[in-house]
Amino acid sequence: MASAVEEYPPADKFMDKLTSAVKMDRDSGLAMLTRLVKGVNCDEGERKHLIKLLRSQIASNFTELGNKECVMNGHFSDKKLGCLSASLILITGISDVEQEQIHQFVIQIKPDILNIMWDQDVRVRLTAGEVYGQICKILGPSVYLESKSAILEMLETEFQRNKEIEGMIKSPETPIDPTGEIASSEPHSSSSSSSPQLGMSPVTTPSNPNIMLCDVLKEATHIFQSASSPGAPAPIDVAMNLGCAQLESTLKCLQFIAKGLGTQFGPLIDMHLLELIFPSLHHQNRFIREAGFYLCATMIESGIDLKSFGKRLAKEITSGLEDFCSQSRIAAGVACRKFMMNLPQDCTEFLPIVLPRLCLCRYYMADTKFLLYSQESWKLIFAMDGPQLVGKYIDDMVRYYVEATASDNHAVREAACLCLGEIARKIDGKIVAPYVVGLMETLKRTFLDERWHVRDAACLASGSFFVNFPSQCQGLLESVFPLFFENLQFPISIVRQGAAAALANIIRAYGTAVLPMIMEKIIAGLDGIENQSSETSVNVDLQVFNPQLKYAYSPCHEANPPQPWEVGDGFMYLIGDISQISECQIYLPTLVPLVLKAAQHRSYSQHVVILETTCKIIPCIVNGIGKRPFKEYLQQCFEPIFYSIECENSMTAAAGRACLKELCTIYGPNIIRSRVELYDPRLDSMQLIIQLFWNMSCYSSPWIAQIQIYQQWEEIPNLINGFIAYFTRIPRNDQSSSKNCKDGCETFLKCVVFVGFLAILQNVVIMWKHPERPYYLTSMIIDHPEARSKFAYNLLFLLQIWLYLNAWASVAFIVFTKCIYAYVGSEVLKSLRQYNKKDKFMFVFSVNNVVQTFFKRYRSYQVLQNSFNSCFQDFWVPAHSALFSCIFIVGSYGSIRLPGLRAVVMGAVAALALLYLSLMSRKLGDLHEESTRVIQSWKIQGLRLTGKILKSMQPIHVKVGNFIDKSTPLMICQTVINITINALLSV
Structure with missing residues (x-):
């Protein structure tokens, strides 16, 4: 879908927006002009016509704005800014097809742009310089040659004005009247000498710099008088700032010209131009120094004759590498990089000047940005040849580093010390050896520097010299030792x-x-x-x-x-x-x-x-x-x-x-x-707590058994006797045998007894070796192993063994009861399920006897199960499950948290506890599953009498809360494992 055509205002209203005193309106107009030049959403014919009208009106405005009075008084600054910015867009944004029209446009505005470069407003000067640079790019070096004398005279005038203001600041007795005029003994000439004609403009360059100085002082006085603050700067200070800003803008305008001409500007550079620029590199204002270094970098990039001017240029730009201002240092670093990158391969006469200074900048710690830029420059310029070049020019390197240790800039002194240490570490010892004593004396002097980081760098560098040149430095060891220990x-x-x-x-x-x-x-x-x-x-x-x-x-x-x-x-x-x-x-x-x-x-x-x-x-x-x-x-x-x-x-x-x-x-x-x-002392208390819970869990088994026996002292014997009587009434040929274990649960019970015997034996041995451990009864009276022969010790030792035997006897009682009941009950139910699968012929003729036998056996087992539930469901089975779950949790936690053999024992017992819980739960759950299968198998026969009987029969439930089924072991394992993991993660 085609976009709508944008409607642009007429040329006069367009110009009103571009030259508005409101910056927002000017920005809006410039954005609209940018879209117009690019041809965005506009008709091509209307676009060309509107651009033509705009060029005509801008050129006529320049004629008005470029006159002498308007330039010297700084009037209509906003209007000038708008016209200059619009001109820049028109010049840089027009396509190659329209080069002829733009060529005529720049020729028309060229004289006025040069005059506007004298404007008092710094913003106007910079924009005019940028436009003039584009004019030079289009028309070539002839534009610069025509205006060279005027530009250089303007630059010289700015320097002269700055010197006058600096002199006035140094000599405050210089009289200034309230209007800002300088009371000079020499009368000003009312007529000014004519300067080279600048195009069609009548503006001329004043012969006396005091005329321009008076203009600046008048503006400074006006600023001072309009300031309501009592701490406002004096007119002479404001004048100094304005003068520096104008000089900075002049240098940047010249940089725009050099950048516009590119390589064509290189042959136009002469010593007179350089002599005008070089003072800016040492000016007291950091902005002027920065502008001067960037101008030098642009001239180097444009192809200056380095063979003619390289030595002087290298000396001037490298002086900025020691500048206190970071922006000036970075500008000097840019100029040095361009100088070395544009240097011919066979031109090495400048290396003694540039190499030491550029090498030192890699350790300029006060400015990280400058330090990284210098390190990158070193890699780009010298690659892997740096140590060889330093060794080749070692005399110049050492001389400069020694001079740098006395610099006013403390960061330069520190970098010099670090560079001396680098020489000791990386340069061939034969090359450095003649300079070692002198360099050590220099470092010894820097040990007394007022800055601690300089002393630190000197200390490090001295250590490098001692380790790399021990014989040459040995004589200085006694005098340097106190300095090292002072830093220490x-x-x-x-x-x-x-x-x-x-x-x-x-x-x-x-x-x-x-x-x-x-x-x-x-x-x-x-x-x-x-x-x-x-x-x-x-x-x-x-x-x-x-x-x-x-x-x-x-x-x-x-x-x-x-x-x-x-x-x-x-x-x-x-x-x-x-x-x-x-x-x-x-x-x-x-x-x-x-x-x-x-x-x-x-x-x-x-x-x-x-x-x-x-x-x-x-x-x-x-x-x-x-x-x-x-x-x-x-x-x-x-x-x-x-x-x-x-x-x-x-x-x-x-x-x-x-x-x-x-x-x-x-x-x-x-x-x-x-x-x-x-x-960790906290782990000692943790070990006692874990051991306490472990002993309570293990020794609680006999108490649970005793409490259960005392509560059901009549029901439990009756249950055991009834179970034995029930099992003996089943004929041998009706009993089924286990497929997985030929002797039923005897092997499992033997394993339980064997593990219990090993655990008791282990505890007895450990107690015999370490009776002082706090979880043994013997620890109550024994502080030292020599007291083992006492009667109390023997009594407590035997009592501890009795506790172990009682505990494992109770465990065996509980395990034997549940295990035998679960295994035998499962086999009984299997025999009932298989009872109806015998001879079908005999089953038909003896159905009443078979049904009656099945009914009696199943009903008897249900009664037996109800008795089991009444004895154990309320206390023993839940407490028993909780006890073994606690043993697993505490044992698992202790096996991970505690050191030594106890961790292994507790882990093994915890594994046995979990195995026992899951096994017993599964076997008791089999009773429910097997009874369900029995009832279902009899229902399949379809006999009327059998169906009536089976309706009164329900599956057997081993009740713990609800009852144990096939999923109970998984639920128990999940619960105890989750509790154990949470306990481990919480501590």
């Missing part, structure tokens, strides 16, 4: 870590020559933590430092005396670093107890820092001392680790979790878990 006890953790790494490098370099002295200091420092006062002020170390924030803190030149915990924390980091050094590993068994002892002192608020460090170094010590030797200390490590994990300090808690995870990786999760279970 500094209030900030990052500095302590760096000093520990540097001292570890010294030990790697000199070994036993310095090791005894360092070990004495380590032991003294760890022992000193116990002297830490609890009334110390909150230390700066508790604050979180990161590369983004660390430069926001004060220099920390005059630090307080180190606290004992700070000294001990530094030595802990040193222990973690030296644990991998073979010469130090013999000292680790002595140091580990001291570390763990230091972690126990928690009377001061900063103890969380010590705990964090302890958790950090434990995995390092394990790897250094070895898994097996460290096992004797493993149990002692859990207390500080778990204390750290539960700590409110997030960094300490994270270190504790990381340490425990690392130990699980080293030793394996199962070993750590068993050790944790042995350590």
